[in-house]
Amino acid sequence: METHAEIRVSKFKRVCVFCGSSPGKKRTYQDAAIELGNELVSRNIDLVYGGGSIGLMGLVSQAVHDGGRHVIGYHSLFSSHPIFGKVFSFSIFSQGFWVEGDDQESEPLVFVLVSFSIDSICHVIVSCRVIPKTLMPRELTGETVGEVKAVADMHQRKAEMAKHSDAFIALPGGYGTLEELLEVITWAQLGIHDKPVGLVNVDGYFNSLLSFIDKAVEEGFISPNARHIIVSAPTSKELVKKLEDYVPCHESVASKLSWQMEQQLTYPEEYDISR
Numbered sequence: 001m002e003t004h005a006e007i008r009v010s011k012f013k014r015v016c017v018f019c020g021s022s023p024g025k026k027r028t029y030q031d032a033a034i035e036l037g038n039e040l041v042s043r044n045i046d047l048v049y050g051g052g053s054i055g056l057m058g059l060v061s062q063a064v065h066d067g068g069r070h071v072i073g074y075h076s077l078f079s080s081h082p083i084f085g086k087v088f089s090f091s092i093f094s095q096g097f098w099v100e101g102d103d104q105e106s107e108p109l110v111f112v113l114v115s116f117s118i119d120s121i122c123h124v125i126v127s128c129r130v131i132p133k134t135l136m137p138r139e140l141t142g143e144t145v146g147e148v149k150a151v152a153d154m155h156q157r158k159a160e161m162a163k164h165s166d167a168f169i170a171l172p173g174g175y176g177t178l179e180e181l182l183e184v185i186t187w188a189q190l191g192i193h194d195k196p197v198g199l200v201n202v203d204g205y206f207n208s209l210l211s212f213i214d215k216a217v218e219e220g221f222i223s224p225n226a227r228h229i230i231v232s233a234p235t236s237k238e239l240v241k242k243l244e245d246y247v248p249c250h251e252s253v254a255s256k257l258s259w260q261m262e263q264q265l266t267y268p269e270e271y272d273i274s275r
Contacts, residue, residue, distance in 0.1 A: 010043040011244055014072070016165035017049045018180040019056040020173030029172050030059055032202040036171060036236040037063025043240065044069070048165045050157065050180075051075035053143050056171050061145040071146025072164065074157045158183055167243050168197045169236075172205045188229045188248075196246035198239045199232040206232060225249055 023030050033056040040047060047064040050057060051073030065071045151157045162168070162184055170181045187193055199206045210232065216222040228249055233239035 010045050010240075012043075012045050012166040014046045014048050014070075014165050015040060015240075016161045016168045016184075017047060017057075017060055017171065018168065018173060018177045019049075019060060019171035020177055021050075021052045021055040021057050022174070023055050023059070024172055026203065028203055029056060029205075032200055032236065033059035033171055034063045036060055036169065036200060038067065039236040039240055040064055041067030041069050046070040046072070047146075048072050048074075048161050050161070050176075051144070051148050053145050056173065058145070060171065065145050073144065073146060073148045074160050075148050075150050162187065162193065162195075165195065167195050167246075169239065169243070170197075170199050170206075172200075172202055178209075185229055189226050194248045196243040197230055198243045199230065200236055200239055201232045201234050 017036065019033060020029075037047070037060040041064055046069050047061060049061055049071070052058065053061060061071050061073065149160070151160055158180055161180075168181070168184050170177060181197070181199075184193070184195075185197055188195070188197060199210075201207065201210075210230070213222060213227060213230065217224055217227050231239065231242045231246060233242055
């Protein structure tokens with residue numbers, strides 16, 4: 001029988017959770033999100049996640065926050081979009097400042113240099129505006145929970161979430177959840193990190209994904225050792241225990257890269273709008 005002290009001890013300081021911004025149709029999905037949040041709290045683990053406050057993201061972040069642990073959310077302000085069938089891409093360089101208004105409440109003053117291209121034609125826009133926290137897109141992410149950090153795009157968002165986490169856990173979700181999950185699995189295979197990756201397989205939600213991966217192993221597209229990058233369990237408690245015991249056994253397919261090199265090659269500096 002585990003003692004209280006044993007339950008509270010963890011090798012992880014922060015765990016990154018990927019999950020849906022929708023609650024799902026089954027109550028069991030919502031219960032699993034709350035249970036995962038409570039499990040992290042019971043082990044003194046902080047949460048890193050995508051910054052949303054609705055759906056399963058909202059449930060797990062609120063549970064961790066209510067339990068007294070630190071919550072860090074990464075919110076993407078900009079991205080690339082197709083406009084009239086053309087690729088419209090941003091390159092963002094920004095710097096944030098804090099100024100005092102008449103009501104003595106701080107607001108972030110943000111200077112933004114935006115360069116973008118449409119069909120390879122380069123344009124530059126320079127803008128200066130005050131972005132109050134009240135204008136965060138709540139229709140997409142809900143009320144913020146804990147500390148929220150703004151980043152330039154979705155790619156930087158994933159990199160920051162990964163860099164500041166000791167392990168990754170996926171709850172049920174859609175395309176975004178799968179994309180985040182598969183990227184950190186790929187990074188593990190490449191040798192960019194050796195952090196454990198786990199699935200809370202609620203009611204067999206990830207069975208089809210695991211079957212696909214097993215098929216890829218069978219057909220020679222994924223090595224048997226790389227299959228063991230993914231850990232799964234039906235409950236959060238069982239999964240966290242498995243992740244604690246995880247030992248990497250796969251061989252990297254590329255030379256090991258550092259997070260510092262990854263950032264230098266790709267990402268501008270973030271600014272913090274959470275204060």
